[in-house]
Amino acid sequence: MDLDAVAEWSRYVVVVAVLGYLAAWLAFCAEAGIHSRRRRAVTTAVPERELVGVASSAAAADAPAEPPAGSSGPGDTELEQRADRLGRLGRGVFALATLVLAVGVVMRGLGTERAPWANMYEFSITGTLVASIVFLVLARTVVGRVVAVWAVLLIFVTVGLAATFLYVPPGPVQPALQSYWLVVHVGCAVIAFGLFTVGAVVSALQIVSERAADRGRTSGFGASLPNSVALDRLGYRLTAIAFPIWTFGPLILGAIWAEVSWGRYWGWDPKEVWALITWLAYAAYLHARATAGWKGTKASVVALIGYATVLFSYFGVNILFNGLHSYGGL
Amino acid sequence: MTTGMDTRPPVDNRPPPLSGLELARWAWRQLTSMRVALILLFLLAVAAIPGSIIPQSDVNPLNVRDFRARNPTLSEWYDRLGLFDVYSAPWFAAIYLALLVSLVGCILPRCWQHWKAVRAQPPKAPKRLTRMPAYRKVEVDATPDEVLAVARAELRSRRFRLRRPAEDENDFVAAETGHLRETGNLLFHLSVVVVLLAVALGGLFSYRATVLVPEGTGFSNQVIQFDSLSAGALFDTADLPPFSMDVDEFRMEFVEAGNQIGQPSDYEATVTVVREPGAAPETHTIRVNEPLNIDGTSIHIINPGYAPAFTVRAADGETILAEGPVPFLPEDSSFTSTGVVKVEVPPEYGDDIGIQGSFLPTAILDQNGPRSIFPGARNPAVFLTAWHGDLGLDDGQPQSVYRLDTTDMEQYQENGEPYRKQLVVGDTVQLPDGRYITFDGYVTWVNLQIGRNSGRELALVGGVLAVVGLMGSLYVRRRRAWVRASVGPEGRTVVEVAGLHRAEGPAADRLDDEIGAITDGVLLRLGGAEGTAEADREVPGGGGANEKKESGED
Numbered sequence: 112m113d114l115d116a117v118a119e120w121s122r123y124v125v126v127v128a129v130l131g132y133l134a135a136w137l138a139f140c141a142e143a144g145i146h147s148r149r150r151r152a153v154t155t156a157v158p159e160r161e162l163v164g165v166a167s168s169a170a171a172a173d174a175p176a177e178p179p180a181g182s183s184g185p186g187d188t189e190l191e192q193r194a195d196r197l198g199r200l201g202r203g204v205f206a207l208a209t210l211v212l213a214v215g216v217v218m219r220g221l222g223t224e225r226a227p228w229a230n231m232y233e234f235s236i237t238g239t240l241v242a243s244i245v246f247l248v249l250a251r252t253v254v255g256r257v258v259a260v261w262a263v264l265l266i267f268v269t270v271g272l273a274a275t276f277l278y279v280p281p282g283p284v285q286p287a288l289q290s291y292w293l294v295v296h297v298g299c300a301v302i303a304f305g306l307f308t309v310g311a312v313v314s315a316l317q318i319v320s321e322r323a324a325d326r327g328r329t330s331g332f333g334a335s336l337p338n339s340v341a342l343d344r345l346g347y348r349l350t351a352i353a354f355p356i357w358t359f360g361p362l363i364l365g366a367i368w369a370e371v372s373w374g375r376y377w378g379w380d381p382k383e384v385w386a387l388i389t390w391l392a393y394a395a396y397l398h399a400r401a402t403a404g405w406k407g408t409k410a411s412v413v414a415l416i417g418y419a420t421v422l423f424s425y426f427g428v429n430i431l432f433n434g435l436h437s438y439g440g441l
Numbered sequence: 442m443t444t445g446m447d448t449r450p451p452v453d454n455r456p457p458p459l460s461g462l463e464l465a466r467w468a469w470r471q472l473t474s475m476r477v478a479l480i481l482l483f484l485l486a487v488a489a490i491p492g493s494i495i496p497q498s499d500v501n502p503l504n505v506r507d508f509r510a511r512n513p514t515l516s517e518w519y520d521r522l523g524l525f526d527v528y529s530a531p532w533f534a535a536i537y538l539a540l541l542v543s544l545v546g547c548i549l550p551r552c553w554q555h556w557k558a559v560r561a562q563p564p565k566a567p568k569r570l571t572r573m574p575a576y577r578k579v580e581v582d583a584t585p586d587e588v589l590a591v592a593r594a595e596l597r598s599r600r601f602r603l604r605r606p607a608e609d610e611n612d613f614v615a616a617e618t619g620h621l622r623e624t625g626n627l628l629f630h631l632s633v634v635v636v637l638l639a640v641a642l643g644g645l646f647s648y649r650a651t652v653l654v655p656e657g658t659g660f661s662n663q664v665i666q667f668d669s670l671s672a673g674a675l676f677d678t679a680d681l682p683p684f685s686m687d688v689d690e691f692r693m694e695f696v697e698a699g700n701q702i703g704q705p706s707d708y709e710a711t712v713t714v715v716r717e718p719g720a721a722p723e724t725h726t727i728r729v730n731e732p733l734n735i736d737g738t739s740i741h742i743i744n745p746g747y748a749p750a751f752t753v754r755a756a757d758g759e760t761i762l763a764e765g766p767v768p769f770l771p772e773d774s775s776f777t778s779t780g781v782v783k784v785e786v787p788p789e790y791g792d793d794i795g796i797q798g799s800f801l802p803t804a805i806l807d808q809n810g811p812r813s814i815f816p817g818a819r820n821p822a823v824f825l826t827a828w829h830g831d832l833g834l835d836d837g838q839p840q841s842v843y844r845l846d847t848t849d850m851e852q853y854q855e856n857g858e859p860y861r862k863q864l865v866v867g868d869t870v871q872l873p874d875g876r877y878i879t880f881d882g883y884v885t886w887v888n889l890q891i892g893r894n895s896g897r898e899l900a901l902v903g904g905v906l907a908v909v910g911l912m913g914s915l916y917v918r919r920r921r922a923w924v925r926a927s928v929g930p931e932g933r934t935v936v937e938v939a940g941l942h943r944a945e946g947p948a949a950d951r952l953d954d955e956i957g958a959i960t961d962g963v964l965l966r967l968g969g970a971e972g973t974a975e976a977d978r979e980v981p982g983g984g985g986a987n988e989k990k991e992s993g994e995d
């Protein structure tokens with residue numbers, strides 16, 4: 112009974128984290144707003160710089176925090192300091208919200224006495240926690256800082272949905288799920304899910320950034336993003352970490368668990384099929400990069416297709432299909 | 442990049458020439474090209490989708506039946522396209538076989554090339570090391586020979602492979618490392634082939650059968666005793682291990698209270714196994730994630746249910762016409778179960794009796810009629826009606842044991858209404874024609890799956906090796922390093938250290954660090970005295986360095 116209360120309370124802790132993410136997002140938005148105001152001020156004050164700006168837009172976009180040299184007008188340093196303060200504040204709140212979310216996840220795990228990823232609610236909060244941590248690590252770099260604005264929004268929405276629509280009260284799981292394979296198999300899926308999510312955000316931003324650079328934009332959202340080449344690489348590296356985890360967890364351990372639990376290691380259940388489709392899609396992404404030499408937007412589009420299959424293996428299959436895996440708890 | 446590192450097979454896009462042999466070679470080159478591999482990967486992913494949306498007959502035959510009933514014309518088309526059996530359809534097989542051939546055709550030549558590359562000597566130092574992406578220059582007092590000896594030791598300790606110097610190569614050391622990248626890549630692709638073969642060949646020898654066993658009864662492992670059997674083409678019934686098994690007890694537990702009330706929490710079967718006729722009986726338990734393995738065949742719990750037990754007596758109240766538990770099929774999560782009891786009656790005691798009933802483990806009767814509200818047997822009851830006439834059991838037609846064929850039967854009537862009774866354990870009711878039905882109680886039943894998945898160990902080994910190879914392929918960097926030592930204009934020894942790598946991106950930083958570390962290592966090995974040496978770092982290609990400093994995503 113007490114344990115159930117702990118698990119129930121974890122929901123409120125998660126809600127607090129949601130509010131924290133909202134606050135962090137607002138701070139990041141404010142920071143980005145100030146930056147774009149500065150950029151606009153710069154381009155209007157020194158119109159002839161525009162040409163130069165175009166020529167070096169890739170380099171300039173790399174470091175959005177620094178205005179083109181020699182353009183600091185009155186009050187500019189003050190604005191910059193304010194933006195920096197807001198950015199630091201946002202990162203602090205983001206870290207705090209992640210900590211709170213971690214507490215919520217742990218409480219859920221303690222309260223239910225099992226790994227907290229047996230239904231969609233739990234999977235969502237734990238997966239988001241992983242994504243948050245990845246983002247926090249990235250937020251120490253310039254690229255990561257720009258990505259964070261979008262990441263936090265995504266995290267806010269996901270945890271918010273989880274705590275409202277996907278919520279299921281704590282309880283034990285059915286016999287088929289009482290297995291340590293569950294812990295490792297789904298655990299790997301959660302981690303890969305988190306990494307793929309971050310990778311997808313980066314890939315989407317990469318496309319925007321490349322388009323902005325192609326059109327020679329010096330202001331606006333696209334120009335505020337890091338260099339598209341840097342985003343491209345970051346997206347690749349995240350996927351390169353996630354892909355073996357996906358191979359090992361959902362596919363190999365999933366097959367072992369299916370063998371133990373259902374007596375066949377591969378049975379073309381919709382969830383299995385979609386895990387395979389995701390794997391093939393990301394294998395195609397890695398191939399496209401490594402051997403066909405696709406870079407930039409082309410590769411990012413493939414990565415986003417891969418991510419669409421991740422989302423579908425998770426939400427689509429749980430909600431739409433009625434296979435052996437449909438324990439979504441909806 | 443440098444020659445020798447690019448091991449991709451060339452893609453020949455010319456249209457096919459006319460001769461048959463050349464056509465075959467052209468087709469082979471196309472098939473093993475990277476572009477085609479990419480297309481096939483995508484194609485396989487797309488081809489797998491319909492099978493997850495349309496019900497599949499080997500995954501869920503009941504859904505297929507429902508679907509056919511609802512969409513007869515569409516189903517005809519689906520049948521033609523094999524859409525109810527996507528994963529064994531010829532077009533699906535064609536794609537993955539093409540991928541398999543492409544994979545083998547791509548990998549084998551690469552294995553050969555890699556074998557040669559591993560045995561080949563690292564290439565000579567380029568004339569101008571300053572052109573390499575990572576470069577350091579220091580001056581030391583040691584002689585060039587001393588420096589080169591130390592450099593060899595340093596590079597070897599960093600697991601670089603050294604070039605065996607030719608006669609006239611006495612001013613540099615050349616080294617290379619990271620062949621594990623390609624090794625890992627090949628291991629990965631070969632393992633994928635192994636997994637595919639293990640699954641395909643294993644499937645030929647595998648079998649899977651189900652048998653429904655009420656508590657207290659048993660079966661022997663023979664085809665005639667199975668309720669269903671699916672087996673690969675090369676499966677031989679003689680391979681079935683000759684065991685027999687009795688289910689002594691089958692226990693189901695459910696969550697008793699709280700918001701998940703009624704969810705199953707544990708199923709456990711206690712069984713007695715006799716491995717072969719005459720062997721000593723052994724007792725084992727089977728649980729949901731703990732199958733029993735008997736000589737390579739594993740036995741799993743699939744689903745459970747209840748079997749109410751009845752005794753049917755003749756009108757004299759003595760002669761037993763039928764008795765024992767009859768499995769009923771659960772229809773909802775509270776185990777409201779339905780089934781039929783078919784009683785073939787010798788003519789002297791009247792015509793056949795067919796009982797049609799529901800078993801409710803925790804029965805309530807409300808405005809929705811009788812139903813069960815909890816899957817555990819808290820208040821078991823049976824609601825039944827009965828028919829009499831000819832069951833049609835001896836006309837040779839196979840019949841479902843769960844359905845009554847009432848064509849030649851008539852429902853009992855009572856007071857002008859169909860005959861209906863509600864019984865709790867121990868109750869006896871009399872049929873309008875004087876015969877008796879007693880509800881004696883119930884037992885549980887368990888549907889067991891008996892099967893063998895040949896090749897699973899091989900598939901597992903392949904899978905694990907694939908991940909290991911993948912990590913090598915994705916995380917190892919292949920790179921070269923050179924150290925050149927020559928006497929400079931001032932009489933001191935000028936040491937140049939340079940590196941080249943194939944990987945893109947942030948690896949540039951790491952290569953730079955590595956070359957720096959090698960330089961430091963060489964200086965350290967030469968002794969502290971060289972600490973005064975002036976390290977002169979030159980960064981070629983200012984643009985690239987700029988970029989990596991600012992993006993700083995490493």
Ligand code: HEM
Pocket residue numbers: 391394397398401402449472473474475478482540543544545547548626630633911914915
């Ligand atoms: C089931 C099919 C296949 C899967 C799942 C698969 C997967 C992969 C993966 C994950 C990589 C690692 C990419 C990287 O190093 O960044 C890779 C690399 C590679 N694959 Fe495949 N592959 C498949 C089929 C093929 C086929 C049919 C070919 C040849 C036609 C092929 C040729 C290559 C080559 C040459 C590389 C090395 C790229 C490099 O490191 O430069 N693969 N593959």
